[in-house]
Amino acid sequence: MKKMLMLFAGIMLLLALSACGQKSQGDVVSELNDKLGEMKGYKANAKMTLKMGTEPQVYNVEIWHKDPSFYRVNLKNEEKDQSQMILKNDDGVYVLTPALNKSFKFQSEWPENSSQAYLFESLVKDITEDKSATYKETDKHYVFVTKTRYQNNKMLPFQEITINKKDLSPVSVKVMDPDKTALVLVEFSKVKFNTNFDKDAFDMKKNMTSAQLEAPVMAEVQDGGFAVKYPEAINGMNLTEEKEIATEKGERIILTYEGTKSFTLVQEKAEVVQTSVSTNVNGEPVDLGYTVGAMTGNTIAWTFEGVDYMLASKDLNQEEMIEVARSVGGDPVK
Numbered sequence: 001m002k003k004m005l006m007l008f009a010g011i012m013l014l015l016a017l018s019a020c021g022q023k024s025q026g027d028v029v030s031e032l033n034d035k036l037g038e039m040k041g042y043k044a045n046a047k048m049t050l051k052m053g054t055e056p057q058v059y060n061v062e063i064w065h066k067d068p069s070f071y072r073v074n075l076k077n078e079e080k081d082q083s084q085m086i087l088k089n090d091d092g093v094y095v096l097t098p099a100l101n102k103s104f105k106f107q108s109e110w111p112e113n114s115s116q117a118y119l120f121e122s123l124v125k126d127i128t129e130d131k132s133a134t135y136k137e138t139d140k141h142y143v144f145v146t147k148t149r150y151q152n153n154k155m156l157p158f159q160e161i162t163i164n165k166k167d168l169s170p171v172s173v174k175v176m177d178p179d180k181t182a183l184v185l186v187e188f189s190k191v192k193f194n195t196n197f198d199k200d201a202f203d204m205k206k207n208m209t210s211a212q213l214e215a216p217v218m219a220e221v222q223d224g225g226f227a228v229k230y231p232e233a234i235n236g237m238n239l240t241e242e243k244e245i246a247t248e249k250g251e252r253i254i255l256t257y258e259g260t261k262s263f264t265l266v267q268e269k270a271e272v273v274q275t276s277v278s279t280n281v282n283g284e285p286v287d288l289g290y291t292v293g294a295m296t297g298n299t300i301a302w303t304f305e306g307v308d309y310m311l312a313s314k315d316l317n318q319e320e321m322i323e324v325a326r327s328v329g330g331d332p333v334k
Contacts, residue, residue: 025135028135028137029128032124032127032168033124036124039067039194040067040194041067041194041195041196041197042194043062043191043192044063044170044188044190044191045062045063045188046060046118046188047060047187048075048117048184048185048187049184050183050290051182051184052183052184052289052290052327052329057079058079059077061074061076061186062076063118064201064202065119065121066197066201069088070201070202071111072085072086072087072088072202072207073085073086074211075292082291082305083098083214084097085211086285086292087202088202091105092105092106092107093107094278095292095294096207096208096211100270100271100272100306101273103204103278104281105281106281106285108284108285110285113149114149114287115149115150115153117159117184118173118186120169123170132147140165141171142163143161144161145160146158147159150287151319153319154178154319154323155326156175156176156177158177158178158180159176160172167191167193170191172188173185184289225251226267228242228255228267229267230255230328231324231325231327232327232328234259235260236260236261237257237258237260237261237263238257238258239257242254242256243256247268249268249269250268250269252266252267252268253268261315261316262313263311263312263313263315263324264311264312264313266312267308267309269306269308270308281294281296283297286300286325288300288302288325288326288329289326289329290304291329293309295322298313298314298321300321302325311328
């Protein structure tokens with residue numbers, strides 16, 4: 001009987017020790033916020049895969065953050081020779097397209113006003129604010145499933161965030177549709193906390209120049225036509241007119257969709273700016289997945305693969321407009 005009692009006590013002790021090794025969700029959230037409070041900045045590298053079209057698109061993402069509010073996010077699609085940079089400093093938020101020598105300047109609350117799958121502090125905020133978030137612990141990771149704060153969160157309402165136990169750095173983020181299918185995957189390859197930055201590391205002109213050294217400005221947008229792209233997210237709306245207009249830059253294509261709601265999509269060749277001057281935008285930068293656009297009132301404008309796009313609608317709300325614009329990034333198929 002004594003041996004049985006000792007065996008039982010030993011088993012209970014092992015269970016107690018095992019339980020002590022598991023951290024609660026509240027403990028991990030508290031540690032993440034402590035980490036955020038102590039952090040002076042970081043540099044990170046990641047691979048972002050978008051699965052919204054017929055073929056996945058892969059971007060290399062380089063992230064710099066200097067506390068409290070300086071950011072530099074460089075997105076490159078090596079296969080399509082696309083490069084864009086989001087920059088935030090004391091002057092505002094900039095979206096740079098180095099190959100066209102173009103930059104747009106916003107007075108914006110970015111990145112605080114939406115989820116950002118490649119920013120550590122945004123992920124911590126998503127984890128902290130979602131009181132219904134689920135949590136599990138594995139041998140090496142803490143895994144959270146949370147709601148997102150995207151402007152189009154009906155399309156991408158959930159995300160799975162994996163955190164490294166060792167240093168609380170982000171490992172991966174899966175952004176999912178309502179069926180929990182991952183449409184955006186961010187995989188971090190390197191995260192270095194408390195990094196020091198040069199005084200001019202977030203200067204707009206310096207970053208435009210350095211980006212152009214890596215990917216020189218196009219002499220001009222290539223001659224000839226371009227492949228017209230058609231949106232896929234058009235439930236209840238049909239293409240009723242496709243009009244081609246000749247302009248000084250070449251052709252301008254105007255697509256008109258009508259039905260339950262209506263919108264117009266304009267496409268034309270992008271123009272290389274000879275002198276780089278930032279265009280002030282009275283609106284917000286908007287993440288379209290494959291590129292960053294500018295939303296102002298009833299329009300979204302963006303540039304992709306040497307083509308300028310503008311979506312306009314009095315019927316679609318902002319979330320619906322973002323969904324339509326995101327769906328234009330696929331193959332040029334009607």
